[in-house]
Amino acid sequence: MDFTYTETQDMIRDTLARFLGDTYDFETRQKFINSDSGRDPAIWTALAQELGMLGAPFAEEHGGLGGGALENAIVMEELGKVIGIEPYLPTVVIAGGALKAVGGAQADAFIPEIIAGNAIIAFAYAEPQGRYDLANLRTTAKKDGAGYVLNGHKGVVYAAPWATHLLVTARTGGNQRDRDGVSLFLIDANLPGIVRRDYPTVDGNRASEIYFENVAIPADALLGGEGAGLPLIEQVVDEATVAVCAEATGVMQKLHEGTLEYTQQRKQFGVPIAKFQVLQHRMVDMFMEVEQARSMTIMGTLKLGLPANERMAAVSAAKAKVARGANFVGQNAIQTHGGIGITQELAIGHYFKRSTMIESQFGSADHHMDRYERIALAD
Amino acid sequence: MDMEFSPEDLAFQQEVRDFIAENYPAELRGKQDEGEELSKEDFLVWHKILHKKGWIAPAWPVEYGGTGWTPTQRFIWSEETARADCIRLMPFGLAMVGPVIYTFGTPEQKAHFLPRILSGEDWWCQGYSEPGSGSDLASLRTAAVPDGDDYIVNGQKTWTTLAQHADWGFFLVRTDKDAKQQEGISFLLIDMKSPGITVRPIITLGGEHEVNEVWLEDVRVPQSQRVYEENKGWTCAKFLLAHERTGIAGVAASKRGIEKVKAIARTELDGDKPLLANAFFKRKVADLEVDLAALEFTELRSLAGPNANRGPGPESSLLKIKGSEIQQRLTELTLEAVGHYGAPYFRGFGEGDNEHPIGPDYAHRAAPTYFNTRKTTIYGGSNEIQRNIIAKMVLGL
Ligand SMILES: Cc1cc2nc3c(=O)[nH]c(=O)nc-3n(C[C@H](O)[C@H](O)[C@H](O)COP(=O)(O)OP(=O)(O)OC[C@H]3O[C@@H](n4cnc5c(N)ncnc54)[C@H](O)[C@@H]3O)c2cc1C
Ligand SMILES: Cc1cc2nc3c(=O)[nH]c(=O)nc-3n(C[C@H](O)[C@H](O)[C@H](O)COP(=O)(O)OP(=O)(O)OC[C@H]3O[C@@H](n4cnc5c(N)ncnc54)[C@H](O)[C@@H]3O)c2cc1C
Numbered sequence: 001m002d003f004t005y006t007e008t009q010d011m012i013r014d015t016l017a018r019f020l021g022d023t024y025d026f027e028t029r030q031k032f033i034n035s036d037s038g039r040d041p042a043i044w045t046a047l048a049q050e051l052g053m054l055g056a057p058f059a060e061e062h063g064g065l066g067g068g069a070l071e072n073a074i075v076m077e078e079l080g081k082v083i084g085i086e087p088y089l090p091t092v093v094i095a096g097g098a099l100k101a102v103g104g105a106q107a108d109a110f111i112p113e114i115i116a117g118n119a120i121i122a123f124a125y126a127e128p129q130g131r132y133d134l135a136n137l138r139t140t141a142k143k144d145g146a147g148y149v150l151n152g153h154k155g156v157v158y159a160a161p162w163a164t165h166l167l168v169t170a171r172t173g174g175n176q177r178d179r180d181g182v183s184l185f186l187i188d189a190n191l192p193g194i195v196r197r198d199y200p201t202v203d204g205n206r207a208s209e210i211y212f213e214n215v216a217i218p219a220d221a222l223l224g225g226e227g228a229g230l231p232l233i234e235q236v237v238d239e240a241t242v243a244v245c246a247e248a249t250g251v252m253q254k255l256h257e258g259t260l261e262y263t264q265q266r267k268q269f270g271v272p273i274a275k276f277q278v279l280q281h282r283m284v285d286m287f288m289e290v291e292q293a294r295s296m297t298i299m300g301t302l303k304l305g306l307p308a309n310e311r312m313a314a315v316s317a318a319k320a321k322v323a324r325g326a327n328f329v330g331q332n333a334i335q336t337h338g339g340i341g342i343t344q345e346l347a348i349g350h351y352f353k354r355s356t357m358i359e360s361q362f363g364s365a366d367h368h369m370d371r372y373e374r375i376a377l378a379d
Numbered sequence: 380m381d382m383e384f385s386p387e388d389l390a391f392q393q394e395v396r397d398f399i400a401e402n403y404p405a406e407l408r409g410k411q412d413e414g415e416e417l418s419k420e421d422f423l424v425w426h427k428i429l430h431k432k433g434w435i436a437p438a439w440p441v442e443y444g445g446t447g448w449t450p451t452q453r454f455i456w457s458e459e460t461a462r463a464d465c466i467r468l469m470p471f472g473l474a475m476v477g478p479v480i481y482t483f484g485t486p487e488q489k490a491h492f493l494p495r496i497l498s499g500e501d502w503w504c505q506g507y508s509e510p511g512s513g514s515d516l517a518s519l520r521t522a523a524v525p526d527g528d529d530y531i532v533n534g535q536k537t538w539t540t541l542a543q544h545a546d547w548g549f550f551l552v553r554t555d556k557d558a559k560q561q562e563g564i565s566f567l568l569i570d571m572k573s574p575g576i577t578v579r580p581i582i583t584l585g586g587e588h589e590v591n592e593v594w595l596e597d598v599r600v601p602q603s604q605r606v607y608e609e610n611k612g613w614t615c616a617k618f619l620l621a622h623e624r625t626g627i628a629g630v631a632a633s634k635r636g637i638e639k640v641k642a643i644a645r646t647e648l649d650g651d652k653p654l655l656a657n658a659f660f661k662r663k664v665a666d667l668e669v670d671l672a673a674l675e676f677t678e679l680r681s682l683a684g685p686n687a688n689r690g691p692g693p694e695s696s697l698l699k700i701k702g703s704e705i706q707q708r709l710t711e712l713t714l715e716a717v718g719h720y721g722a723p724y725f726r727g728f729g730e731g732d733n734e735h736p737i738g739p740d741y742a743h744r745a746a747p748t749y750f751n752t753r754k755t756t757i758y759g760g761s762n763e764i765q766r767n768i769i770a771k772m773v774l775g776l
Contacts, residue, residue, distance in 0.1 A: 131649055131654075136650070
């Protein structure tokens with residue numbers, strides 16, 4: 001047993017932290033998230049080309065750094081610390097994860113493009129009626145000659161306005177909630193018939209409603225087996241879920257540190273408010289949540305390779321714990337700041353917004369407790 | 380002891396329902412439902428209708444324009460207005476400075492200001508908090524120095540709610556630097572159009588312009604606009620804070636809020652069933668209902684119990700704490716209910732496109748409202764301060 005990071009992992013963290021420290025201070029972030037495009041593309045390019053960071057989880061033969069889920073977690077935690085909006089999660093963790101899993105020509109073609117920073121891939125999986133159920137799909141891909149025709153509506157697709165490609169879940173068979181009949185496609189984002197409505201999200205990202213209106217897609221867009229995509233999708237979403245837990249850990253750490261710092265400066269009744277025991281205990285509770293979030297992220301990450309049921313129970317345990325911790329830490333960071341906490345001016349409120357959205361990303365605490373119970377407590 | 384409405388109460392209830400049905404402005408309907416931000420005009424339309432009817436200030440003594448309703452009638456009134464989802468009335472004139480003026484003001488102040496509060500002619504704001512004086516309000520430093528018949532006021536206030544609309548503000552200012560903190564404060568009414576006042580917006584987490592900084596630079600204020608004695612302003616301030624805290628319980632509004640959450644959870648799907656059928660979600664709604672009932676009956680005991688005539692005391696802190704926590708849980712549950720559609724930021728939506736909607740309407744403000752409602756445990760004396768008050772004043776610690 002060994003819970004230390006390798007030298008390469010430490011290097012990834014330090015390099016990224018230094019880069020983000022130089023390029024991603026709060027004011028700069030606010031400037032580009034409020035710009036028309038909502039991002040600064042130079043940062044993505046630098047992450048790829050100067051830092052080689054987009055290759056963190058990929059094999060060396062594809063040009064990557066030879067890492068995996070732990071490396072993704074390191075990157076996500078650092079992005080969390082600056083409330084980064086870079087589309088690392090959908091592009092590298094999710095699409096990259098799916099490509100790694102299927103391998104072959106598709107992986108050979110796409111992974112180098114991801115590593116080079118040329119491809120941004122958004123994950124179009126959620127549907128208005130589906131909540132957090134990955135199989136609850138109305139979007140259909142019907143066989144048509146050699147390819148497919150895609151129809152349906154995907155909601156709140158993060159990073160879609162910037163995407164060169166979309167990773168889409170759709171039904172090639174079965175009924176709306178069947179496990180069978182689900183397929184995964186990687187398609188060009190600008191195919192005829194793709195209608196997008198773009199908007200900002202409350203946590204500073206950009207997202208879209210995507211409507212597929214008779215979109216013709218080629219046969220080689222299919223990742224994995226036709227109609228048998230759900231296990232792959234579940235695995236990739238589990239990888240994404242622990243990556244989001246890692247991001248949450250970074251966000252929560254900053255919420256906690258910001259609160260500690262503020263309460264030592266802010267004086268009321270002639271003393272720094274950090275002197276009030278009720279606030280001290282609260283900050284201790286916040287600290288314990290941050291530590292446990294980190295522990296559960298590592299636990300979930302290390303168990304990603306186990307058989308599906310064990311993996312799912314572990315990931316759900318991690319996400320439920322982190323979601324509740326994020327809720328507690330976020331709310332109490334604001335409360336402990338008093339009025340200043342609810343303004344747009346301070347970074348703390350923006351961390352709170354991101355931590356809030358993380359709570360339900362890939363399933364709320366309830367959703368994951370439910371999945372945990374179904375697996376771990378099954379008689 | 381009983382909790383039945385008398386036949387007179389039931390008749391009154393019907394009268395209120397009819398009145399609201401006939402008079403509540405159509406253009407306001409639904410605005411509260413969708414959680415839209417309301418304009419100054421929106422608030423004033425309903426205010427003026429109630430003023431015309433004579434129902435604008437049920438809590439005031441009849442001699443100053445109150446309705447003379449019994450506590451039960453006032454309870455019915457707040458239930459019915461919340462049930463019909465009427466927009467809330469701004470508290471700064473009606474619930475705050477009005478009672479201070481009729482309790483502590485001069486005959487001239489009463490004659491001038493009270494009718495204008497009732498009619499809605501003057502919009503008021505509350506100038507208490509300062510950047511360095513939040514929870515420790517008594518440490519405030521904005522200073523008023525006598526100059527002939529006037530004061531010259533200098534300082535900075537902050538978090539001043541809707542000061543951008545205000546005609547008048549009631550301010551706590553220091554008039555004696557050497558006295559013990561609480562004993563050197565006076566209560567001034569200041570015309571917001573006075574030269575030397577600058578109001579600057581503070582934008583809150585949901586993107587709202589709801590609070591402001593108010594800068595006062597050599598602002599000349601006639602001493603006749605001081606309420607009560609010089610250096611006795613703390614008495615007015617404390618009186619008013621207790622009033623502010625009862626209003627904050629918001630039982631009727633939270634009842635309505637629970638109905639809204641249920642309506643959403645009946646529409647949202649969880650698998651092939653409505654979300655409200657999900658056992659976890661349903662239990663949270665039930666928990667809220669139980670806690671709200673506890674709050675309601677605690678409030679009723681204080682309104683209609685043996686101490687009802689004594690006015691709000693330190694136990695109103697309990698109503699503030701529990702009421703604000705319930706309000707926050709409601710917004711949290713709403714955000715949870717809307718799932719993915721909590722994320723889109725409504726201010727960023729382009730022109731409407733009915734063919735390609737961005738989630739259901741009820742989701743559009745779920746997240747901003749959740750963020751914004753973090754304020755309820757901070758303002759009006761934070762919940763930590765309220766607990767300190769209960770510890771000291773009720774438990775005697
Ligand atoms: C089952 C059991 C086994 C034990 N075994 C041992 C043992 O083997 N050896 C041994 O030496 N002792 C033992 N203890 C004693 C134990 O260490 C004491 O009970 C403990 O230190 C608390 O002291 P107290 O009971 O006097 O409570 P107090 O110190 O009087 O505390 C009462 C309450 O006040 C709180 N409190 C006190 N100070 C503060 C503060 N500064 N801030 C906030 N809250 C405060 C406490 O948390 C507690 O809730 C045992 C106790 C128990 C219950
Ligand atoms: C949306 C909004 C609207 C407002 N509207 C108005 C208005 O119209 N007019 C007006 O005058 N003011 C208004 N306020 C100000 C409000 O009253 C203050 O925010 C509040 O009193 C808290 O002060 P603070 O923000 O300076 O926080 P601080 O006093 O700095 O408190 C920071 C944290 O420390 C805690 N704390 C402080 N002292 C203690 C203690 N002794 N023990 C334990 N914990 C403590 C607090 O509870 C809080 O969690 C508004 C505030 C908000 C957020």
